[in-house]
Amino acid sequence: MLKNPRAEQRPVHHCKFRPLLFCFTFILLALALACSRAAEQPATTTANNDPDQLLRQMSERLAQAKNLSFKVERKLDGALVEGRNVAENAVIEISVSRPGKFHAKSDSTDNARQIFFDGQSLSIYDQTMKLYATAQVTGTIDEAVAKIDETYGFTPPLAEFILSDPYGALSKQIKTKTYKGKESIAGVECHHLSLSADEADSALWIGTADLLPRKLVATFKNREGNPQLQAVFSSWNLTPTLDDKMFTFVAPKDTEKIEMVTEAQMKEAAAKESAAPEVPTRKIRDTSHKEEGNLKR
Amino acid sequence: MKTTNRSYRGKFRAALELGKTISRVALVGALVLSSVSVALAQVYGVRRTAVVRGPNTTVVASRTTIVAGGTALPHGYIAALPGGYRAVVVSGARYYTVGGVYYRPQIYGGRTVYVRVHI
Numbered sequence: 001m002l003k004n005p006r007a008e009q010r011p012v013h014h015c016k017f018r019p020l021l022f023c024f025t026f027i028l029l030a031l032a033l034a035c036s037r038a039a040e041q042p043a044t045t046t047a048n049n050d051p052d053q054l055l056r057q058m059s060e061r062l063a064q065a066k067n068l069s070f071k072v073e074r075k076l077d078g079a080l081v082e083g084r085n086v087a088e089n090a091v092i093e094i095s096v097s098r099p100g101k102f103h104a105k106s107d108s109t110d111n112a113r114q115i116f117f118d119g120q121s122l123s124i125y126d127q128t129m130k131l132y133a134t135a136q137v138t139g140t141i142d143e144a145v146a147k148i149d150e151t152y153g154f155t156p157p158l159a160e161f162i163l164s165d166p167y168g169a170l171s172k173q174i175k176t177k178t179y180k181g182k183e184s185i186a187g188v189e190c191h192h193l194s195l196s197a198d199e200a201d202s203a204l205w206i207g208t209a210d211l212l213p214r215k216l217v218a219t220f221k222n223r224e225g226n227p228q229l230q231a232v233f234s235s236w237n238l239t240p241t242l243d244d245k246m247f248t249f250v251a252p253k254d255t256e257k258i259e260m261v262t263e264a265q266m267k268e269a270a271a272k273e274s275a276a277p278e279v280p281t282r283k284i285r286d287t288s289h290k291e292e293g294n295l296k297r
Numbered sequence: 298m299k300t301t302n303r304s305y306r307g308k309f310r311a312a313l314e315l316g317k318t319i320s321r322v323a324l325v326g327a328l329v330l331s332s333v334s335v336a337l338a339q340v341y342g343v344r345r346t347a348v349v350r351g352p353n354t355t356v357v358a359s360r361t362t363i364v365a366g367g368t369a370l371p372h373g374y375i376a377a378l379p380g381g382y383r384a385v386v387v388s389g390a391r392y393y394t395v396g397g398v399y400y401r402p403q404i405y406g407g408r409t410v411y412v413r414v415h416i
Binding site: 081110111113115124126129131132133152153154156256258259260261266269270273 | 370371372373374376377390391401402403404405406407408409410412
């Protein structure tokens with residue numbers, strides 16, 4: 001009688017692969033068990049020492065506030081101040097009305113500036129020199145910050161903290177997050193997080209009770225001398241009463257409107273400079289000449 | 298029988314390879330998608346981002362640099378006026394002069410800068 005060769009081979013094959021299948025199933029089960037245990041554990045630990053969870057909670061707290069206002073004492077090392085090499089200490093007061101309005105007032109030792117955004121336009125007012133510039137920027141705060149960055153090459157001070165998703169904005173830059181313990185900042189107990197990114201390493205302190213940012217120190221590690229930005233947050237109010245008028249700039253008397261230069265225009269000027277460094281950048285006609293006197297700087 | 302075992306082993310290896318390929322593609326896809334979504338990348342108001350947009354305004358590249366002190370402004374621009382300057386009005390526009398040099402104020406990078414002009 002002829003034997004079917006397949007009928008003979010199948011059991012042999014099954015016998016040989018059965019241990020492998022057992023191993024595979026066992027590994028899967030073990031992995032599933034480990035995952036379920038890992039998922040259970042953070043419930044007891046995230047609130048205290050999971051840096052990612054703390055960053056998320058801080059972000060949610062900020063994002064949930066329709067209106068918010070806070071104060072920042074910002075210290076910038078000279079190397080981070082554009083065009084200068086002088087350290088800058090400024091007190092910045094920020095008011096936000098989501099989704100599309102903010103106002104920032106910055107007072108430093110030699111200059112007072114304000115930024116207004118009302119969803120239709122962005123104005124920068126140099127209070128010290130009595131000068132202002134306005135640009136048409138529309139949309140939400142997120143859209144405005146992106147547009148300002150792209151077109152005008154800067155971001156409003158500490159913009160990450162007023163976006164609709166601060167966690168998203170911060171975590172895009174952060175490579176590693178470490179929990180460093182609890183510390184007191186200006187009498188407030190805080191979680192101390194260490195955040196590492198390509199350009200800067202930061203230390204961030206988040207209040208243990210209110211989960212709001214209390215201090216930030218960023219060290220720009222790729223720059224000569226490792227310049228630092230230090231920001232101490234205070235006067236948090238997540239339910240302020242804000243008048244809509246405060247977000248719209250109305251030019252005071254004796255102020256002059258000047259041009260807001262775009263990144264492209266500045267690049268063009270730089271290109272002209274490299275082509276002909278001796279040539280003056282601009283010429284204007286002298287039609288009338290009136291002396292105004294020295295203004296306070 | 299040996300031939301059949303070999304063919305099963307071959308299929309098993311092929312399946313493993315396929316699995317690896319799928320996970321590689323998924324990983325690369327996730328990385329590409331995450332980088333495409335990078336539209337905002339500032340560091341605390343002192344970092345500037347150059348965003349390259351593709352068709353339909355999708356971000357295809359993003360390069361970030363730190364604003365440099367002293368060297369960021371092109372030749373002819375200054376961040377602060379030298380001491381002893383005077384303000385003058387020419388054709389209704391305000392200029393500043395010091396040592397025979399004239400400057401016109403502009404806003405750049407959120408701050409007032411001064412560009413050298415010839416009157």
